[in-house]
Amino acid sequence: MAEFRSKKATVSKAPYELYMAFVDMRNFIQFLPEDKKADVTADYDSIHAMVQGFSVGVRVKERIPYSKIEFQDDGAPFKFFLTLHFDAASDPYKTDFQIVVDAELNFMMKTLLGGKIKDALDKVVDSLVAMSEGKMPEGFDPSMYPEGFDPSKMKL
Numbered sequence: 109m110a111e112f113r114s115k116k117a118t119v120s121k122a123p124y125e126l127y128m129a130f131v132d133m134r135n136f137i138q139f140l141p142e143d144k145k146a147d148v149t150a151d152y153d154s155i156h157a158m159v160q161g162f163s164v165g166v167r168v169k170e171r172i173p174y175s176k177i178e179f180q181d182d183g184a185p186f187k188f189f190l191t192l193h194f195d196a197a198s199d200p201y202k203t204d205f206q207i208v209v210d211a212e213l214n215f216m217m218k219t220l221l222g223g224k225i226k227d228a229l230d231k232v233v234d235s236l237v238a239m240s241e242g243k244m245p246e247g248f249d250p251s252m253y254p255e256g257f258d259p260s261k262m263k264l
Contacts, residue, residue, distance in 0.1 A: 114229035
Protein backbone atom coordinates (compact mmCIF):
# COMPACT_ATOMS: atom_id res chain seq x y z
CA MET A 109 0.00 0.00 0.00
CA ALA A 110 1.18 3.50 -0.81
CA GLU A 111 0.66 6.11 1.92
CA PHE A 112 -0.15 9.76 1.22
CA ARG A 113 -0.37 12.33 4.03
CA SER A 114 -1.86 15.77 3.77
CA LYS A 115 -0.32 18.69 5.53
CA LYS A 116 -1.46 19.14 9.13
CA ALA A 117 -3.41 22.35 9.65
CA THR A 118 -5.40 24.00 12.41
CA VAL A 119 -9.12 24.32 11.71
CA SER A 120 -11.11 26.97 13.59
CA LYS A 121 -13.61 24.49 15.01
CA ALA A 122 -13.45 22.32 18.13
CA PRO A 123 -12.73 18.61 17.46
CA TYR A 124 -16.31 17.57 18.29
CA GLU A 125 -17.77 20.15 15.85
CA LEU A 126 -15.48 19.14 13.01
CA TYR A 127 -15.94 15.42 13.69
CA MET A 128 -19.74 15.79 13.60
CA ALA A 129 -19.57 17.37 10.13
CA PHE A 130 -17.86 14.23 8.77
CA VAL A 131 -19.54 11.48 10.80
CA ASP A 132 -22.65 11.29 8.56
CA MET A 133 -21.85 10.62 4.89
CA ARG A 134 -25.02 12.49 3.82
CA ASN A 135 -23.30 15.73 4.95
CA PHE A 136 -20.81 15.48 2.07
CA ILE A 137 -23.52 16.20 -0.49
CA GLN A 138 -23.78 19.85 0.68
CA PHE A 139 -20.23 20.47 -0.57
CA LEU A 140 -21.03 19.44 -4.16
CA PRO A 141 -21.98 21.81 -6.96
CA GLU A 142 -25.67 21.58 -7.84
CA ASP A 143 -24.98 19.89 -11.21
CA LYS A 144 -23.08 17.01 -9.51
CA LYS A 145 -25.62 16.13 -6.79
CA ALA A 146 -27.85 14.03 -9.06
CA ASP A 147 -25.08 11.45 -9.54
CA VAL A 148 -24.51 10.96 -5.81
CA THR A 149 -26.36 8.81 -3.27
CA ALA A 150 -25.53 8.66 0.42
CA ASP A 151 -26.70 7.21 3.71
CA TYR A 152 -25.23 7.52 7.20
CA ASP A 153 -22.40 5.03 6.53
CA SER A 154 -21.67 5.31 2.80
CA ILE A 155 -21.63 7.51 -0.28
CA HIS A 156 -21.63 6.43 -3.94
CA ALA A 157 -21.18 8.42 -7.13
CA MET A 158 -20.71 8.00 -10.86
CA VAL A 159 -17.39 9.60 -11.80
CA GLN A 160 -16.41 9.61 -15.48
CA GLY A 161 -18.48 6.47 -16.07
CA PHE A 162 -17.12 4.60 -13.02
CA SER A 163 -19.15 3.79 -9.94
CA VAL A 164 -17.10 4.86 -6.93
CA GLY A 165 -18.12 4.27 -3.34
CA VAL A 166 -16.75 5.00 0.11
CA ARG A 167 -17.92 3.41 3.35
CA VAL A 168 -17.13 4.23 6.97
CA LYS A 169 -14.90 1.53 8.42
CA GLU A 170 -14.41 2.92 11.94
CA ARG A 171 -15.45 5.92 13.99
CA ILE A 172 -13.61 6.98 17.14
CA PRO A 173 -15.68 9.89 18.47
CA TYR A 174 -14.06 13.29 18.12
CA SER A 175 -10.70 11.74 17.22
CA LYS A 176 -10.71 9.73 13.99
CA ILE A 177 -12.92 8.48 11.16
CA GLU A 178 -11.60 5.79 8.84
CA PHE A 179 -13.18 5.16 5.44
CA GLN A 180 -12.61 2.36 2.95
CA ASP A 181 -13.43 1.86 -0.71
CA ASP A 182 -16.83 0.39 -1.48
CA GLY A 183 -16.77 -0.42 -5.16
CA ALA A 184 -13.85 1.73 -6.32
CA PRO A 185 -11.46 0.72 -9.13
CA PHE A 186 -8.70 0.11 -6.54
CA LYS A 187 -8.51 -0.64 -2.81
CA PHE A 188 -7.93 2.30 -0.48
CA PHE A 189 -8.41 3.57 3.05
CA LEU A 190 -8.81 7.22 3.99
CA THR A 191 -8.42 8.40 7.59
CA LEU A 192 -9.40 11.79 8.98
CA HIS A 193 -7.55 12.77 12.16
CA PHE A 194 -9.14 15.30 14.55
CA ASP A 195 -6.50 16.14 17.18
CA ALA A 196 -7.06 18.66 19.94
CA ALA A 197 -5.12 21.87 19.36
CA SER A 198 -3.70 24.07 22.14
CA ASP A 199 -6.84 26.22 21.74
CA PRO A 200 -9.90 24.12 22.79
CA TYR A 201 -11.97 25.74 20.02
CA LYS A 202 -9.60 24.56 17.27
CA THR A 203 -8.56 21.20 15.78
CA ASP A 204 -5.30 19.99 14.31
CA PHE A 205 -6.57 18.17 11.21
CA GLN A 206 -4.88 15.77 8.81
CA ILE A 207 -5.92 13.30 6.10
CA VAL A 208 -4.05 10.04 5.46
CA VAL A 209 -4.71 7.84 2.42
CA ASP A 210 -3.44 4.29 1.99
CA ALA A 211 -4.00 3.07 -1.57
CA GLU A 212 -3.18 -0.13 -3.38
CA LEU A 213 -1.45 1.34 -6.42
CA ASN A 214 1.08 -0.32 -8.67
CA PHE A 215 4.43 1.40 -9.21
CA MET A 216 3.35 3.18 -12.39
CA MET A 217 0.09 4.49 -10.88
CA LYS A 218 1.91 5.59 -7.74
CA THR A 219 4.48 7.44 -9.87
CA LEU A 220 1.80 9.10 -12.04
CA LEU A 221 -0.71 9.92 -9.29
CA GLY A 222 1.33 10.25 -6.09
CA GLY A 223 2.03 13.97 -6.33
CA LYS A 224 -1.50 14.74 -7.51
CA ILE A 225 -3.04 12.83 -4.59
CA LYS A 226 -0.86 14.70 -2.09
CA ASP A 227 -1.71 18.05 -3.71
CA ALA A 228 -5.44 17.22 -3.66
CA LEU A 229 -5.30 16.26 0.03
CA ASP A 230 -3.50 19.51 0.87
CA LYS A 231 -6.10 21.49 -1.08
CA VAL A 232 -8.93 19.82 0.86
CA VAL A 233 -7.22 20.72 4.15
CA ASP A 234 -6.62 24.32 3.01
CA SER A 235 -10.26 24.62 1.92
CA LEU A 236 -11.50 23.29 5.25
CA VAL A 237 -9.33 25.80 7.12
CA ALA A 238 -10.64 28.65 4.93
CA MET A 239 -14.27 27.60 5.38
CA SER A 240 -13.83 27.32 9.16
CA GLU A 241 -12.69 30.95 9.12
CA GLY A 242 -15.68 32.05 7.03
CA LYS A 243 -13.67 32.50 3.83
CA MET A 244 -14.35 31.22 0.34
CA PRO A 245 -11.82 28.44 -0.37
CA GLU A 246 -9.34 29.10 -3.17
CA GLY A 247 -10.52 27.71 -6.48
CA PHE A 248 -14.24 27.66 -5.54
CA ASP A 249 -16.54 29.15 -8.14
CA PRO A 250 -19.58 30.51 -6.26
CA SER A 251 -21.63 30.54 -9.47
CA MET A 252 -21.71 26.72 -9.38
CA TYR A 253 -23.56 26.78 -6.05
CA PRO A 254 -27.03 28.00 -5.07
CA GLU A 255 -27.58 31.74 -4.93
CA GLY A 256 -26.46 33.14 -1.60
CA PHE A 257 -23.88 30.35 -1.05
CA ASP A 258 -21.80 31.36 1.96
CA PRO A 259 -19.11 29.03 3.31
CA SER A 260 -19.29 30.64 6.76
CA LYS A 261 -22.87 29.32 7.05
CA MET A 262 -22.01 25.71 6.13
CA LYS A 263 -22.32 23.02 8.77
CA LEU A 264 -18.73 22.30 9.76
